[in-house]
Amino acid sequence: MDTASGLTYAVLGTGALGGYYGACLQKAGLEVHYLLRSDFDLVQRQGLVIESPDGDFALPQVNAYRRSPDMPRCDVVIVALKTTQNHLLPDLLPPVVKDDGVVLVLQNGLGVEAEAAAIAGPERVLGGLCFLCSNKVGPGRIRHLDYKKISMGEYSAAGEAVGITDRMRRIAADFERADIPIELAEDLVLARWKKLMWNIPFNGLSVVLNATTQDMMANPDARSLAEALMEEVMKGAAAQGRAIAPEFVQTMLDHTAKMKPYRTSMKIDYDEKRPLEVEAMYGNPLRAAQAVGARLPQIQTLYQQLRFLDAQNRGL
Structure with a gap:
């Protein structure tokens, strides 16, 4: 039977995307920490609820935080904010990334890893493309509608194809354990x-x-x-x-x-x-x-x- 990697995860942006993937990882036995804003009080009290065609589930207790300096340093920091909020990353990222940790940028667009790379270093950044239909339908409540695959690759400041690395495989194993199909991309661009x-x-x-x-x-x-x-x-x-x-x-x-x-x-x-x-x-x-x-x-x-x-x- 598959076992968890032992990696710890932080989710910056607990919305339709970050909340869904984070909850799936936690349900699979991973340690996950969530940064929240408007939903903090309710989620701290009641946890997260996921509605999904794969089966609804609730996490009555989650590690919820209002401020990133209050979070523990984690091995993998998932950036699930909208790119319009990336100006917050210089304050949000440094307190929560372990010295040997990585940042996984799950955002839409092109070149979106550059802002995280400027903070954490390009060698510590991965990018992910989410093929997910999911909506936040209330505080702490996410409705997954369809699809959920992630395509993940290593970031290169020069835009080169880096290939598939061991750390990609290790993170992918956790997502697969959480029933999230993950495709490893040799060329993130x-x-x-x-x-x-x-x-x-x-x-x-x-x-x-x-x-x-x-x-x-x-x-x-x-x-x-x-x-x-x-x-x-x-x-x-x-x-x-x-x-x-x-x-x-x-x-x-x-x-x-x-x-x-x-x-x-x-x-x-x-x-x-x-x-x-x-x-x-x-x-x-x-x-x-x-x-x-x-x-x-x-x-x-x-x-x-x-x-x-x-x-x-x-x-x-």
């Missing part, structure tokens, strides 16, 4: 571009079109627009020397068509008038492509629309 194949069309269009994934897939015009955006993502990846097979477009469309009706994380942020992850998800890929001479006009248009809507929505 390629993995991030592949995730953008979904994020760029469906997160952005969900806001611009005011639609769920089901709405978009049911409409030929929206589906065609998503497909065209995916093809531009492939072009951006190719400009950075990363080839994505053309058939991956159909794979993403098929997965989305089978997905339970889902309001994307960006649409939820928009509806709640929270800042949108426009720069990490659109600005960074655009700038990376432009730096090597590639132009992505449809993504550029969506980027500018989202910047406008975000500013209007928050009264900026």
Whole structure:
């Protein structure tokens, strides 16, 4: 039988993503510590509740903290904040990472590990792409709807493919023990571009079109627009020397068509008038492509629309 690695985990950002993965790790017997803000009092008293098609479960007692200096230093610090909160990392990260610990950045976008690397050192950072449909539906309550796989890779400041390391395997074993499928990526940059194949069309269009994934897939015009955006993502990846097979477009469309009706994380942020992850998800890929001479006009248009809507929505 598999046994836990003995690694300790900290979760910075106990929301729909961090709360779900952290709870799964704790349920599997791992030591997990959670940083919370608005939910701190309730979670400290009542714990976390996960609703899931895999089976609902509750963790009546969790290690909850309001401030990162109050947390113990951990082997693996999971950054599950939105990228719009990365300006908090210089205060949050140093107190909680062991001297020989690593930071696992579970965020959307491209180049998002750089901020953690500037604090912890690039050699101590890994990146992860989460293929997860999950919403926070109340304080300390997370509803997992569909999918849950993570693709994880080593960060390189130079953007090189690092390959698969022993520490990746050790962390992956813990997630697999927690029934989280995990794919080890030899090239984190390629993995991030592949995730953008979904994020760029469906997160952005969900806001611009005011639609769920089901709405978009049911409409030929929206589906065609998503497909065209995916093809531009492939072009951006190719400009950075990363080839994505053309058939991956159909794979993403098929997965989305089978997905339970889902309001994307960006649409939820928009509806709640929270800042949108426009720069990490659109600005960074655009700038990376432009730096090597590639132009992505449809993504550029969506980027500018989202910047406008975000500013209007928050009264900026």
